[in-house]
Amino acid sequence: MAADDTATGTATDVFEEHRGFLLGVAYRMLGRVADAEDVVQESWLRWSAADRGDVREPRAYLARVTTRLAVDRLRQVRARRETYVGPWLPEPLPTDLHAPPSVPDGAERVVLAESVSFAVLVVLESLSPLERAVFVLREAFGFPFAEIAATLERSVPAVRQLASRARSHVEERRPRFEVDPEQQRDLTERFLAAAAAGDLPGLLAVLAPDVRLIGDSGGKAKAPRRIMGSADKVGRFVAAIAQQGITGLDVALVEFNGAVGVLATSDGRPHTALVLDVADGRVHSVYLVTNPDKLARLAP
Structure with missing residues (x-):
């Protein structure tokens, strides 16, 4: 007892x-x-x-x-x-x-x-x-x-x-970088604007040469099943997604894991979460989560 x-x-x-x-x-x-x-x-x-x-x-x-x-x-x-x-x-x-x-x-x-x-x-x-x-x-x-x-x-x-x-x-x-939250927000907004416009030069301006894009779909949604490397490959992939377009997609800046991120919703349901790893004024990693099991808890 x-x-x-x-x-x-x-x-x-x-x-x-x-x-x-x-x-x-x-x-x-x-x-x-x-x-x-x-x-x-x-x-x-x-x-x-x-x-x-x-x-x-x-x-x-x-x-x-x-x-x-x-x-x-x-x-x-x-x-x-x-x-x-x-x-x-x-x-x-x-x-x-x-x-x-x-x-x-x-x-x-x-x-x-x-x-x-x-x-x-x-x-x-x-x-x-x-x-x-x-x-x-x-x-x-x-x-x-x-x-x-x-x-x-x-x-x-x-x-x-x-x-x-x-x-x-x-x-x-994971070397430690002193990341200014305002710089994090600014780069995220610039990345998002260039991505939405399918602006490849704009994307290349914010991506580090050795940037990586890591997508997690769990096989239940669309995302690269292999880690994608280099600014050119990542930039072209992101620009191509924007050109395809998604009906009813709404995008908002939110805070994920202590940093500014992006939450995209479709018809009121979470569709994609995106977080950028920023250092020295450039985006070094793009984390893209589309697995619906990992998005279910995210409110629009």
Whole structure:
């Protein structure tokens, strides 16, 4: 039987206080909102059934439970992704880093936004489940090594090694750039205007020479099934899409994963989510999600 929670609030109150944080951990681990919500729901079931009398720090306890469940879930979904049709991208996560009072200010907010960006989540896909867990807990949320070691049931030296390997891997494939949000918006608007007009020179003006376009359709919609590289190929592909046109398509700027993105809707239903990875005044990656399963949660 669970201990009396009256001194620190009911079990539900305590859990709800940390739900947003737990979803943040699970989403960064799994890249899909539905999987993250399933993990958090399982965490709630375990929390509600636990003997909470000995739990001095609910946040740490819940983080431990959620991380372990996320590691197990990640191992399961990775097996399914081996048969996924085409490239796999994270589910676009609507964010607004300016409004919620619970979001920290300053440098911590920047770190949280970076850790949930498409570019970083794509790189995290290439880490092992344990490396990913260590990276998320350490780099995104600043957990001490001792606490991460207890969570993963590993020694502190082993966790430090995992952290070093994961950090090196991420930094090698995703160098840090200081991106001005206004520059991000400006380049997104210029890309969108050139794309809508089928303006190839306009597209080439904003695309980096080695730009990549990664499309995720899951075999259920239209998108390239291979990663497309070079400004000329990406520019011609985007211009060709605009020339084909889609009846009833409405386009709006939104915020996905901490950055300005584009949501296209058709007849009131989400059709395409687009996020640009911007650095040095150019677009270096174009992430295109058309898989309806990953767009269902996006409101027009």
